[in-house]
Amino acid sequence: MDRRLLALGLLLSLPASADEGMWTYDAFPSDTVNKAYGFTPTQAWLDHVRLGSVRLAGGCSASFVSPEGLVMTNHHCIRGCIEDLSSPKKDLLAKGFYASSAAQELRCPKVEANQLVEMTDVTAKMNAATKGLTGAAFNTALKKETAAVEAACATSGDVRCDVVTLFNGGKYHLYKYRRFQDVRLVFAPEFSMAAFGGDPDNFNFPRFGFDAAFLRVWQDNAPAKSPHFLPWAKQGAKEGDLVFVSGHPGGTERKATVAELEFQRDVNLPYTLLQLAELRGMLREYAGGSAERYRTTRSMLRGVENGLKALRGRHQSLADPALLAGKRQDEAALRQKVDANAQVKAATDGAWDEITQALDAYRRMLPDYRMKEAGDAYPSELFRMARHLVRVAEEKERPNAERLREYTQSQLPTLEQQLLRDAPVTPELDQALLTFGLTRVRETLGADDPFVQQVLGREAPADLARTLVRGTKLRDVKVRAALLKGGKAAVEASKDPMILFARKVDAEARAARKRYEDTVEAVLKRNGERIAKAHLAVYGTSGYPDATFTLRLNPGQVKGWDENGRPVAALTTFGGAYERHTGKEPYKLPDTWLKARGKVPPQTPFDVATTNDIIGGNSGSPLVDRDGRVVGLIFDGNLHSLGGRYAYVPETNRAVAVHGEGILAGLEHVYGARRVVDELRKASDAAVVPAK
Structure with missing residues (x-):
């Protein structure tokens, strides 16, 4: 396929490939799947897979895999939990973890699991609230109605409700979730095995990562019942098999305007890449100071390296003239159709120009906003706690509809849960991070900037960071609980240096946020909605909306690809993992795997590549077959998938999963996790999957 045609058709009503599309469950193209693969998912099948799917509130996907609340996800999705449960004498991240009984399962301090139970179209209600409004007035009305709709839905602490924007505002849906706040760790491999191959192999294939972990949701101090779960397949997936990914892709920009994509290419991505590159350098230097520093930093460093590689891939995609040429062609085709329809043209008049003007304004204010409000100046866990405590106290005194989004009634339970969890904070690392941020704000805004003068005064960044981190008592959950309970009076009376x-x-941060929301966000939302409605008017609703970290379903098949004339096979094997072992990081197999050599047939599948259309946020998604049974666990994509933020290319875009057979073999023969294996097999034998 000519690369100059890669993006062609992305704004049209139907995807170019049967495997393209992150589809909402209420609009899944079953007929298209049937034409391509001879299989039509029934409504019962769709409900079965939807209710077996789970969202981890921190940004990943997961799934129920037994009726006793057992949840499967990626190791890298719950690294924070493993780190929180570790100590210098008990390094679970390095050694792994297995609970051989329910009593040994350990509660993850910051993990929340959500199960999507209901979807309601609220487009008419949202449109009525914003009718005739523009600019800040539009944004205020939209947020007010969103808060009201969510508050009416979230009737208890076990329920979470989110108004979801689809088709860039062309539609609005209310998603109702069942919340599980007691989530416990059951099994996790060693960090080195979950991330085998390290940064060199990240976003590459062949892969040999055992990036799998198991959690369990509890309720009333007992394992929660999960009648809707995805049983394990009796036979593993093989080349050519139809497979589905059910998960929560974080975000795509396939329907963004050309101006928005150019802004990403020229402004936002370069800024973020520089920030991450400098942070990586700081973390590497810090981690090299001692074994304990390395222990408390490796997870964050891995995340930063992953982000850098992913964003570089996105930037390279946007730097390809062919992709932007295709986008311009698509946009021109849409505008031509809009101009041919007088009613649609009138409703869309000026929309593209207003978006361009808003982005020009954002270009000038981006450093100011990113530093003051978005958190680049304060990459400190203790500061984040302090800001939340200050803002919770302030926002709770306002009417729900007038609060900042993250402090509305529907959002507060999750935030308060995290503030009150007794998770450890490493003061030395937090101080180093705050020093980095305060140094960056001075470099970015300039030493003579009034805000920098207000923040630093005559202090050096390192000295101020030391004073704040060493002086604060916010590491103590009891102190945080007292401030949260005491509200505004307690916060205003506090002498804690981080609170102060x-x-x-906060005033400058709020002002920067308001400038951004009124002059950039409001314009992008309002005009994005106008363009989306025009698109729906001239092309119809048969396409899929951009990803929004909401549950989506995607079909695909187990398939390799051709890399510059070299065929890449779809499956790797256990034998291949042992061949890749060098004894040196990042290609050093843990002792558990070396001792287990020979226990698993070398031809046993390990990892698998598929044509499924995924993006960040899909990590932890189950890979299921046409019987609705688990055949794998998504954990990565190849390098070509990085451009999937903007375009899906069926020839080379591949998702990467741990193979279902490989997961069972590793659990049983490498880790001796018989309790988990027995639970999976028992659930599989007893499961009744809806007829296809």
Whole structure:
């Protein structure tokens, strides 16, 4: 396929390939799947897979795999939990973890699981609230109605409700979730095995990562019942098999305007890449200081390296003239159709120009906004706690509809849960991160900037960071609980230096946020909605909306690809993992795997590549077959998939999963996790999957 045609058709009503599309469950193209693969998912089948799917509130996907609340996800999705449960004498991230009984399962301090139970179209209600409004007035009305709709839905602490924007505002849906706040760790391999191959192999294939972990949701101090779960397949997936991914892709920009994509290419991505590159350098230097520093930093460093590679891939995609040429062609075709329809043209008049003007304004204010409000100046866990405590106290005194989004009634339970969890904070690392951020704000805004003068005064960044981190008591959950319970009076009376600092910088941060929301966000939302409605008017609703970290279903098949004339096979094997072992990081197999050599037939599948259309957020998604049974666990994509933020290319875009057979073999023969294996097999034998 000519690369100059890669993006062609992305704004049209139907995807170019049967495997393209992150489809909402209420609009899944069953007929298209039937034409391509001879299989039509029934409504019962769709409900079965939907209710077996799970969202981890921190940004990943997962699935129920037994009726006793057992949840499967990626190791890298719950690294934070493993790190929180570790100590210098009990390094679970390095050694792995297995609970041989329910009593040994350990509660993850910050993990929440959500199960999507209901979807309701609220487009008419949202449109009525914003009718005739523009700019800040539009944004205010939209947020007010969103808060009201979510509050009416979230009737208890076990329910979470989110108004979801689809088709860039062309539609609005209310998603109702069942919340599980007691989530416990059951099994996790060693960090080195989950991330085998390290950064060199990241976003590459062949892969040999055992990036799998198991959790369990509990309720009333007992394992929660999960009648809707995805049983394990009796036979593993093989080349050519139809497979589905059910998960929560974080975000795509396939329907963004050309101006928005150019802004990403020229402004936002370069800024973020520089920030991450400098942070990686700081973390590497810090981690090299001692074994304990390495222990408390490796997870964050891995995340930063992953982000850098992913964003570089996105930037390279946007730097390809062919992709932007295709986008311009698509946009021109849409505008031509809009101009041919007088009613649609009138409703869309000026939309593209207003978006361009808003992005020009954002270009000038981006450093100011990113530093003051978005958190680049304060990459500190203790500061984030302080800011939340200050803002919770302030926002709770406002009417729900007038609060900042993250402090509305529907959002507060999750936030308060995290503030009150007794998770460890490493003061030395937090101080190093805050020093980095304060140094960056001075470099970015300039030493003479009034805000920088207000923040630093005559202090050096390192000295201020040391004073704040060493002086604060916010590491103690009891102190945080007292401030949360005491509300505004307690916060205003607090002499804690981090609380005082958060209060000191909050007015400027709020002002930067308001400038962004009124002059950029409001314009992008309103005009994005106008363009989306025009698109729906001239092309119809048969396409799929951009990803929004909401549950989506995608069909695909187990398939390799051709890399510059070299065929890449779809499956790797256990034998291949042992061949890749060098004894040196990042290609060093843990002792558990070396001792287990020979216990698993070398031809046993390990990882698998598929044509499924995924993006960040799909990590932890189950890979299921046409019987609705688990055949794998998504954990990555190849390098070609990085451009999937903007375009799906069926020839080379591949998702990467741990193979279902490989997961069972590793659990049983490498880790001796018989309790988990027996539970999976028992659930599989007893499961009744809806007829196809």
